[in-house]
Amino acid sequence: MRILNASGCLDALAAPEVARQLDAFVTKTVTPLPREGSAPPRIAETAHGMLNAIGLANPGRERFLADHLPRLHELGFPLWVSVGGFCADDFAETCSRLSDVEAIELNLSCPNVDEAADSAAEIVAACRASTGLPLYAKLSAAHPDVAEVARAVATAGADGLSLINTLRATALDKHLRPALARGSGGLSGPALKPVALHAVSVCRAATGLPIVGMGGIESGRDALEFAACGADDVALGTVLFGDPGAPARVRAELAAACADAGVATPEDARTLAKSPETGRKVPA
Amino acid sequence: MQSSDSPSRHSVTGSERVGPYTLLRLERGALEPGVPGQFFMLEAPGRLLPRPFSLCLAPPGELVFLVDPVGPGTEALCRLRAGDEIGVLGPLGRGYRLDVERPLLVGGGIGSAPLPYLAEQLGGDPPVVLGFRSAEYAEAAALLPSAEVVIDPVLVTELIEPDCDVFACGPEPMLHAVAGLCPTAQLAWEAPMACGYGACYGCVVEIDGALQRLCLEGPVLDAARVHTHVEAVA
Secondary structure, eight states: OOEEEOTTSOOTTTOHHHHTTSSBEEOOOBOSSOBOOOOSOOEEEETTEEEEOOOOOBOOHHHIIIIIHHHHHHHOSOEEEEEOOSSHHHHHHHHHTOOSOSEEEEEOOOTTOOSOOOOHHHHHHHHHHHOOSOEEEEEOTTSTTHHHHHHHHHHTTOSEEEEOOOEEEOOBOTTSSBSSTTSOEEEESGGGHHHHHHHHHHHHHHHOOOEEEOSSOOSHHHHHHHHHHTOSEEEEOTHHHHOTTHHHHHHHHHHHHHHHHTOSSHHHHHHHHTOTTTTOOOOO | OOOOOOOEEEEEEEEEEETTEEEEEEEOTTOOOOSTTOEEEEOOTTOSSOEEEEOOBOOTTEEEEEEOOOSHHHHHHHTOOTTOEEEEEEEESBOOOOOOSSEEEEEEGGGGTTHHHHHHHHOSOOOEEEEESSTTGGGGGGGSTTOEEEETTSOGGGGOOTTSEEEEESOHHHHHHHHHHOTTOEEEOOOOOSSSSSSSOOOEEEETTEEEEHHHHOBEEEHHHHOTTHHHHO
């Protein structure tokens, strides 16, 4: 089981020693044009979670390719590039310009942009035609049937799934005004974990595609639960904010959590969760 | 940030009320106190995210922070008692430049917090002016015994001599007013932060005309970088 960061939750150029603990670093989403992002305040703490409305702040495709990506390559760790856009051609153009990265994650589900995108399957199909690199589709659990979306992107040529993105949410300040300038934001943190586990479970049953599970992972035990539900790899997001040592800590805890659960590897936990003997199947 | 360590654990050595604020004393451990104006992320017990604080005092073996209980995180910090333990990360960000000729320290409310350590590091008992919203809040001026203190509706900016090298920390309107009076002032800015090391992109402030992360660019900023109307005002 590899441990990655959730896109947008770490800047490897600002904190390379944190990124170095990961099995691969996932960039913040790159869009065709530069985006300054949302006005502040952009973040708010909630019960067992937080909201963010960063608004896909990024330098844009050209500056990313000319400046950021070479500097990331110099750091020497495996890279995943998160690609965003507002129509299938946006995504496909960026994919076609990428090489020498381990994978591309298609951000099909940012809750902090209003522009209507093409369907997930259309975007994946366009990207599939433009690159031979592994394509991971990052989906939202806000869809009424995320497994149906998973099947559609699998048919369109996705190589894997990243599950899940934040969920659109609102928090109010003490004056009953929206806590974020944008009004709403994406909910992350432990509050998201049960939603994410369910999405991983049903998408695993629906497609068999490799899954990077994420949403509220704080410990090795949490990571093992994602494995039990069908995740091959996991990504850490909000936990990195309070604990830059989280990747190494979670990796160490994962080994202990496996021992506690009586499994040799995280992958074995999936068998355990579905064991007919225990009768404790993960409901799909 | 060069380290990828988890926040180190630090025992509370004491907690005192200073007006409505709490002076929270932590065992220093292996942490450096850093440059005045830099900040530390303190674990807020029972909360998901740590909170940023500049260092108030650095007596031997301790790191001391002034906490204003304005929400659930800071209230939890104010409830800590000697022997309790929290995670601490820091020092982070860019602090004040100390190589100035005529220092004047300007604080507003909880913005007084970094000034005692700043005064100590500058040495020579630099002049300090502080503004508070009420006499109760002004009890915090005891941390800077030689300070000149005003209480609302008198504004601390009325005490600023324009030729000084101003170090300021306080609410945003005060900082803008200081910047208008002293275009070379160093201002300690504030913003909500989830991480303190550039990961969350939450703490952006308009710096040099663009939204930039305060934790990396600041929190101490030259007035000209944040106050684009300096010339129009002056």
